[in-house]
């Protein structure tokens with residue numbers, strides 16, 4: 090059992106968000122939060138210290154972590170072609186050191202859990218031997234009916250293999266790459282599995298204008314792309330129909346930059362989540378998600394880094410700082426609080442994890458760090474945290490201190 094005391098304790102529990110000079114008592118789980126809790130001596134984390142739930146990066150592609158300057162940024166289709174061209178090389182280049190460096194970057198920046206999209210299964214052996222919690226999304230991709238069965242069998246083999254490693258820190262999930270890249274028959278098959286086995290799901294949705302034009306009208310830059318690469322002359326599903334397939338599942342729709350009103354409403358209706366990846370969207374020049382709209386539709390959103398295939402870093406503090414500076418329509422003070430909730434409690438809900446807030450019975454997944462000075466206006470606390478934090482001093486997962 091351990092009791093920590095900090096100048097600022099952020100709980101992200103309903104209503105009481107900030108507690109000053111408060112204590113948190115925990116073992117594997119949070120036991121109590123507040124003042125003068127019991128006889129256990131408290132460890133004081135120091136002047137201007139912050140204690141809060143550890144961060145959750147709910148959407149990554151660690152398979153691509155070896156990318157630094159290989160992929161082409163600035164235009165979505167140009168980038169996609171460069172991914173197809175370099176995919177195998179980048180996978181081969183990502184060796185055990187490459188995975189280790191990615192995990193180190195995440196844990197140093199206070200991340201206790203992440204959602205990994207795995208298209209090959211190459212990452213499995215590295216991710217089962219590291220200290221962070223993982224939700225491992227086996228991804229299905231492929232729209233050609235001639236090879237659908239081969240792709241499905243490969244997917245099933247990867248899924249079964251990953252299930253062998255399930256434990257309190259490793260969960261399996263299912264990802265459908267996108268509405269444009271997966272045959273509807275395959276979608277139905279894997280959604281059935283997710284429902285039966287109560288697995289969480291993720292899918293990329295409306296990332297680019299090219300996707301919008303292709304799915305709505307069978308036109309635009311994707312037309313040539315599909316004809317050349319996949320011999321496909323028309324889209325196979327309408328976006329609304331695609332969203333409705335996920336009814337009665339726990340699904341996060343990644344990006345949604347070009348999702349329209351009706352689609353956001355439908356995501357809200359089926360209680361879907363949205364993950365916002367502003368740096369990735371900026372680098373591929375696809376536009377900016379309308380967060381105000383997402384909020385108005387009462388959709389829980391999280392923020393994630395996506396993979397290093399479209400980012401220079403896996404640090405979530407950097408990602409939410411980018412969101413804070415890019416989302417100019419929203420008031421920085423209130424947006425800052427929402428962004429910290431996005432990478433804690435909201436991300437936990439989207440992955441089905443029992444963490445993301447400091448309250449009794451939740452997993453003791455906590456971080457602590459120090460602000461450079463006292464915060465004079467407590468209403469600015471969330472904003473100052475996002476401006477001044479890159480790395481943390483302590484990370485606890487299930488109550489255990491992790492070596493940083």
Ligand SMILES: [Zn+2]
Nearest residue numbers: 293343395396
């Ligand atoms: Zn992604």
